[in-house]
Structure formats: C-alpha cells, structure tokens
Amino acid sequence: MSLYTYFTPTKVVFGKGAEDQVGTLVRERGCKKVLIHYGGGSTRRSGLLDRVEKALDSAGIAHVSLGGVVPNPRLSLVYEGIRLARAEGVDLILAVGGGSVIDSAKAIGYGVAADGDVWDYYDGKRQPTACLPVGAVLTISAAGSEMSNSSVITREEDGLKRGCKSELCRPVFAVMDPELTMTLPPFQTACGCADILMHTMERYFNHGDNLALTDGIAEALMRTVLRYALVLNEQPDNYEARAEIMWAGSLSHNGLTGFGTDGGDWATHKIEHELSGMFDVAHGAGLTAVWGSWARYVCRERLDRFVQFALRVMDVEAAEDDYQTALRGIEAMEAFFRSIDMPTSLTALGVSPTDAQIKEMAEKCIQAVGGKALGVVRPLSIQDVAAIYQAAK
Numbered sequence: 365m366s367l368y369t370y371f372t373p374t375k376v377v378f379g380k381g382a383e384d385q386v387g388t389l390v391r392e393r394g395c396k397k398v399l400i401h402y403g404g405g406s407t408r409r410s411g412l413l414d415r416v417e418k419a420l421d422s423a424g425i426a427h428v429s430l431g432g433v434v435p436n437p438r439l440s441l442v443y444e445g446i447r448l449a450r451a452e453g454v455d456l457i458l459a460v461g462g463g464s465v466i467d468s469a470k471a472i473g474y475g476v477a478a479d480g481d482v483w484d485y486y487d488g489k490r491q492p493t494a495c496l497p498v499g500a501v502l503t504i505s506a507a508g509s510e511m512s513n514s515s516v517i518t519r520e521e522d523g524l525k526r527g528c529k530s531e532l533c534r535p536v537f538a539v540m541d542p543e544l545t546m547t548l549p550p551f552q553t554a555c556g557c558a559d560i561l562m563h564t565m566e567r568y569f570n571h572g573d574n575l576a577l578t579d580g581i582a583e584a585l586m587r588t589v590l591r592y593a594l595v596l597n598e599q600p601d602n603y604e605a606r607a608e609i610m611w612a613g614s615l616s617h618n619g620l621t622g623f624g625t626d627g628g629d630w631a632t633h634k635i636e637h638e639l640s641g642m643f644d645v646a647h648g649a650g651l652t653a654v655w656g657s658w659a660r661y662v663c664r665e666r667l668d669r670f671v672q673f674a675l676r677v678m679d680v681e682a683a684e685d686d687y688q689t690a691l692r693g694i695e696a697m698e699a700f701f702r703s704i705d706m707p708t709s710l711t712a713l714g715v716s717p718t719d720a721q722i723k724e725m726a727e728k729c730i731q732a733v734g735g736k737a738l739g740v741v742r743p744l745s746i747q748d749v750a751a752i753y754q755a756a757k
C-alpha cells in the first residue's frame with residue numbers, strides 16, 4: 365500500500381429532521397454569528413431556510429444571509445461573501461445547499477481568514493494557511509463537498525474553473541437529512557449519482573497497490589449506488605434509497621475509498637472541469653459524457669483493475685480475453701448511465717466543441733496540473749486529452 369493520510373474531522377448528523385440541530389451544532393463550536401450561504405432559491409421554496417433560521421434563533425446564534433450561488437459557483441459572489449462576512453464579524457460560514465454552495469462557502473472561509481486575493485489559492489499561486497469554520501446543511505447527494513478537502517470555483521471572465529485542496533476547509537459539521545433531497549429534479553438526482561460513482565472510480569483506477577479492504581468498500585459503495593440510483597429513477601420519494609445515496613456521496617469523497625492507494629487518476633474530473641468551465645454544463649453529466657472515452661483510451665495500462673471492476677462491480681460475464689472483459693465492463697457502465705438519462709457523448713450532453721475549443725480545453729487541463737501529464741493510469745499529454753474529447757463527440 366502507499367503512504368496515506370486519512371483525516372475526517374466532520375461531525376455528521378444524519379436522518380429525518382437533522383437540520384433542526386443546526387443551532388446546537390454552531391453553538392457547541394463556540395461560534396456566535398454565521399453567514400447563511402445558499403443557492404438560487406430551492407432552499408427558500410422548500411421552507412428549509414426558514415427552519416434553519418429558526419434553529420439558529422432558538423440557539424441564540426445571530427445570522428446574516430447571502431444567496432445566489434449558481435452551479436459551477438462564481439468567484440464574484442465569493443468576493444461579495446468575503447466582504448459581507450468581514451463587515452458583519454461572522455465566525456462560521458453555514459452552507460445550505462449542494463456542492464456549489466459548500467464550495468463557495470469554503471472559498472469565503474479562506475478569504476475571510478487571510479489577506480490577499482483568494483483566487484491565488486485556486487490558480488496555484490499560494491496554499492491556504494487558514495479557513496473560517498464551514499458547516500453544511502446538505503440538499504443534494506453528489507459532490508461530497510460536505511466532507512471533502514476540496515472546493516471548486518469558476519472565474520467568470522475567462523471561464524477558468526479551478527479547484528483548491530487543503531485539509532483546512534473540511535466542514536466542521538454536516539447535517540444530512542435524506543428527505544431534503546426529495547425535491548430535486550430527476551436530472552439533478554441522476555447527475556449526483558453519477559458524480560458519487562465517479563469519485564470512487566477515480567480512486568479505484570489508480571496506478572499503485574491496493575488494499576483488499578479498500579477495494580471491498582469501494583466495490584460495495586459502487587454497487588449500492590448502481591442499485592439505488594435505479595430505485596430513485598422509478599421512486600424519487602423512496603426514503604431508504606435517498607439515505608443510501610446520501611451516505612454513499614459523503615463516503616465516496618472523504619478519502620475512505622482511496623485508503624492506502626496512490627490517490628487515484630482524476631483525469632476524467634479534470635477533463636470535465638474544462639467542459640463545465642467553457643460550456644457551464646452540470647458536473648455529473650459532463651463526467652458521464654467523457655468517462656467511456658477516457659476508459660477505452662487508458663484501460664490497457666491497468667487491465668487488471670478494469671477486469672476486476674467489470675466482474676465485481678458491473679457483474680458482466682468474463683470474455684475470452686481480459687481486454688474484451690474490460691470493454692464489457694466499460695460498456696455496462698455506459699449503459700447504466702444511459703438508463704438514468706445521463707449522456708455518454710458530448711452530443712448527448714448538448715455541446716459540440718470546435719477543434720480549436722478542444723485544443724484549448726486540452727491545454728488548460730495540462731496547465732491545471734502544472735504542465736505535467738494528466739492522470740496516473742496512463743499519464744496523458746495535451747494530444748491524448750484532445751483525442752479523448754474527440755472520441756467523446
């Protein structure tokens with residue numbers, strides 16, 4: 365196994381009505397005034413924001429609010445949040461929403477805690493040294509930001525979407541009530557399931573040694589998501605299925621399913637981030653549109669992993685040779701994506717980049733990893749990445 369650090373400081377309160385505890389959770393941190401950060405209106409419409417405000421009032425916690433986070437959250441709102449949080453003397457950022465809201469809250473947390481331009485952390489100029497505590501009330505099972513060490517922000521003037529990773533931003537608490545996800549449109553539920561699968565797949569397809577226990581956990585998680593995503597496709601109000609998917613979302617991205625590995629590949633995520641930076645597509649749908657092309661391009665380099673995935677996760681019959689078995693596994697995953705109405709090509713995603721745009725995205729992918737090769741299963745050059753985008757058309 366590889367040397368690996370596992371750090372999960374997030375206190376999780378999970379189940380029906382969990383959001384009523386949010387005031388107590390803030391108070392037990394010794395915090396007195398929070399910035400409630402939220403998105404485009406779903407939390408207002410569902411009455412969740414009112415309940416959160418009431419829970420804070422009951423615990424004697426003062427609060428100010430900033431809504432308007434959009435999917436693929438924007439830097440300009442982060443700046444606004446930093447100004448507001450400073451002016452109001454806020455000591456905790458409370459994200460009420462999904463990955464976009466939580467990521468924006470993390471960026472505000474960095475910006476309030478240290479001087480200088482917060483974007484420096486996202487374009488790799490500096491590493492954060494402090495972050496205001498962030499708490500999350502999760503409304504969509506998807507990005508896993510409620511327990512992750514990562515935050516992804518888009519600078520709108522040039523569509524540059526960049527992530528920042530540091531242990532400082534892991535939320536101090538995450539409130540997870542599966543019922544809150546029942547108001548999601550089916551497309552967002554499916555995008556979330558795809559993203560959850562991908563967070564474990566990115567770690568599963570690595571280029572190092574693997575622990576049997578970690579593989580077992582990862583495979584159980586993927587099979588669980590495959591099963592309950594289909595249940596939700598038919599029965600969006602099924603509480604058990606919502607709960608299974610919600611917990612899978614957090615465990616898929618808190619480091620557990622990569623324990624003892626080299627960390628995983630992550631090329632598909634980088635390839636998608638350029639797509640959503642340029643075309644503003646939903647993250648989960650962008651991932652499913654390119655994953656098959658990536659998998660076919662690299663699978664010969666780790667046939668053992670792709671065969672194991674095909675047999676243990678996708679439950680396909682072994683073919684006459686390993687490469688064919690690997691391909692069957694990839695095809696089965698693409699068929700699953702389509703069965704929950706996720707796209708498996710750029711055309712189905714609704715974008716048709718020109719050759720020049722593909723070149724630009726491929727160059728930005730490599731820039732984002734400091735000019736080095738992208739991914740570990742088969743380290744990719746600009747030309748390789750461009751070929752993957754082309755094959756995904």
Ligand code: NZQ
Pocket residue numbers: 402403404405406407433434435436437461462463464465467503504505506507508509512513514515516544545546547548549552556559617633647648
């Ligand atoms: O803004 P509102 O009105 O709340 O609507 C949101 C949004 O339009 C809606 N929604 C959320 N909960 C809802 C709901 N609608 C009805 N009922 C509810 N209960 O869903 C839409 C999508 O929300 P968003 O927060 O964007 O989804 P997600 O959690 O998938 O986050 C995506 C962002 O996270 C980043 C992605 O790149 C993307 O920017 N990621 C963050 C990661 C991390 N921090 O660890 C890892 C991921 O790989 C990912 O890159």
Ligand code: ZN
Pocket residue numbers: 507559562563633647
């Ligand atoms: Zn993701």
